[in-house]
Amino acid sequence: MGKTSILRRVVLAGATVLAATGFGGSAWAQKTKLTVYTAIENEQLEPFKKAFEADNPTIEIAWVRDSTGVVTAKLIAEKDNPRADVIWGLAASSIGLFASLGMIEPYTPANAAALKPMFKSGKNPETWVGMDAYLAVLCFNTAEAEKGKKAKPTSWADLTKPEYKDSIVMPNPASSGTGYLTVAGWLTIMGEDAGWKFMDALHQNVAQYLHSGSAPCVQAAKGERLMGIGFDMRGATEKTKGAPIDLIVPKEGLGWEMEVTAIMKGTKNLEAAKKLADYSSSLKANEMYGKYYAIVANPTVKSMPVNYPPDGEKMMAKMDVEWMAKNRERILAEWTKRYDGKSAPKAK
């Protein structure tokens, strides 16, 4: 009796689990279910989905959202049997990697011609089209600065001043895409030799290299650190929530990255996927991106989200995306050798 009841329980449990997975779900529903992988911010998921579905009532978006690193790793791991139909909102460098692995279905969306050239892959047909650009800015906590009588920096060079010892956080480029674009930005602006020399000096003032691009501005916003180098939008939203921070665009210029849209090769919903790519490059969609980002793909959209640094776009470094991809391993190895290997716990 004991055994049969345990067996029965196993079978029942298995059945429950299978039932819970949605086999009885919307398989026969009328709508095309489009699986969309993304790294856009959580608060954007609902508005983006609603806006697209309002224009395309026969298609339903099912999001898979996580941080850039997790989504990129997941997509590469799924390469032999892709589960995503479309990528809507992931770093251009990740999509570049996918394209080189043959994972992207080339398609030039209906509205691509209207976009700034920088926001296109440049291939024909396009492998991806851009949505918005984000910057690695400096988030500076004014309340803590007042307490410690610290001056507000205006340039990267300022950050090497001794008064900022152990008061800066930035993302570790080996863990975070934002970290890498920050470092690559410095190497682009200053050149390799001067760039490494700058980072040597900066290292003396860095309290910690964090594992995410959002974390530095969050830590600065919460006064955990005086300043953080990181993802601009996170800084802006923290400021809107009441954090005493200023977003500074250093005068030398800064590194940046784009969020882009691409179609996965092998998607079973190619027509619907193309509709989403068309929508993503439309003026309407760009206006929506403009609510969150200062820099968007369509040049006619002129919107400035709350608390965003106004002069970001013209300070963007001339980044060579291909150079960045090709030299990534070398730069990370050098960076790790210089700054990551000797990171014993240091007393603050």
Place this chain on the structure above:
Amino acid sequence: MSLAAPTSKIALRISLSRDDLLMRVGLVALVGVLLLIVALPLWALLAKGFEDRDGHYVGLANYISYFSTPALFNSALNSFHVAAVCTAIVVPAAFMYAYALTRTVLPGKWLFQGISLIPIFAPSLLPGLALVYLFGNQGFFKGLIGGSIYGFDGIVIAQVFYCFPHATMIMVTALATADARLYEAADALGASKIRVFFTVTLPGAKYGLISAALVVFTLVITDFGIAKVIGGNFNVLATDVYKQVIGQQNFSMGAVVGMVLLAPAALAFLVDRLVQRKQVALLTARAVPLIPKPKFGRDLFFTAFCTLVSAGILAILGMAAWGSLIKYWPYNLSLTLANYEFANFDANGWESYFNSLRMAAGTAIVGTALMFVGAWLNEKTRGFGVIRGIVQLLAFLPMAVPGIVLGLGYIFFFNAPNNPLNFLYATMAILVINTVAHFYTVGHLTATTALKQIDPEFESVSASLKVPIWKTFGRVTAPICLPAILDIAIYLFVNAMTTVSSVIFLYAPDTKLASVAAVNIEEAGTTAAAAALCLVIVVTSAAVKALHLLADRFLLGRLQAWRRR
């Protein structure tokens, strides 16, 4: 006599061999299941350690380049250092706490027992967040510690909090089953208290002590969540895996570090084998359970000790609870319930919480059945040593595997186009299977420990009465082990509620979990909402545990009455 003996022997062998055959078939099936859910997915990723990024075989090239990087050696040293320190703190503390719970007369014992479990109900994010609130650069007590909380100190404090219940649970099991006759004999022979402790108590708990040390050591080595939030620049092997896999999508190097991380598990396996060989059943059919008698000095000391430990645990939990109500730390400390409106921070809102409940329930049911029946087959099958060794090894593996490695391995294995099981991918079922596999080790160990304490006489008697072995299982073994079975189910449930690192790769649009949502919310900067979601998870698991204790009392009362004199 000389005539009768051979016939009875033959008869016995025939009646036994049907049971033996049944159990051996079961054991082979178990090996098959474990291969499918543990070994093959793991190999699907670890094999990449021998390939370059384009998938060409490169032999040991990745290993050579990794071992020639000084940063690795540093991380490995750091990992071992932090794990050794945590083990040295947690195991003695857990031993004393468990000793207090089982061998002394403690006022409010149930309360102390409950508090000691709290950390296991919390996602590993929680101690990290609480420590930042307490000792961070804006923390309430930052003056108390002489430096920065970010780094070695922070990891040790958070890990001690996180590992304490694991070690305590094992030590309670080990100390709960003592034979009072040994103590009576020692007493009658006039042995001193210290002598009794070193010759009776400690040897009896030896297996538990070693298990607890191994579990704590490997938990610390493989955990990434704490190192990420509070680790500062203190690199450990688990953060190295993260950098390679998430930061650089370099699965080959991630696989190499993952392989290095398996070393402690291999060691644990060897030690366990050596110790088990010497382990004998404590609870023989004639054993008399030990019931502690009041003793003022000893009881006072242990009450003070348990109060101190409990206060530490409650301080961390309380800080997280307070933090979850704060409007904007540290500049606006007014209180609000807005942080519990999860839909404002995560598109799935409360839905992910209900997904977690479903996943945890599925894991508890499926996992407990598999682990207990599996451990029983492994313990009670006679002969078949090689296969039993394989089961033991496969059961030990998951403990040492970082979740990131297991999760990615699941993608490679279960999403392969030629895998007939790939219909499971992106379903709730894969999350359940993955979680059962991830937490297999402790469930298996608990079941094994419980089964070892049953005198094999029960089986021998049943066999000589020609009762089929599965009837003995259903009527004797399983009921005797019911407390352990419930323990395993609860253990799986609470871990399924908090697990992140592996399932983060496996959830689908409609199966996002609360623990993953908490990490996402924390990453987006809304620390208070992340703390709030962690607390909802803690409260849920605590409620389930409270139900368990009630059920335990009822069931123990009916089924375990024989344990009492």
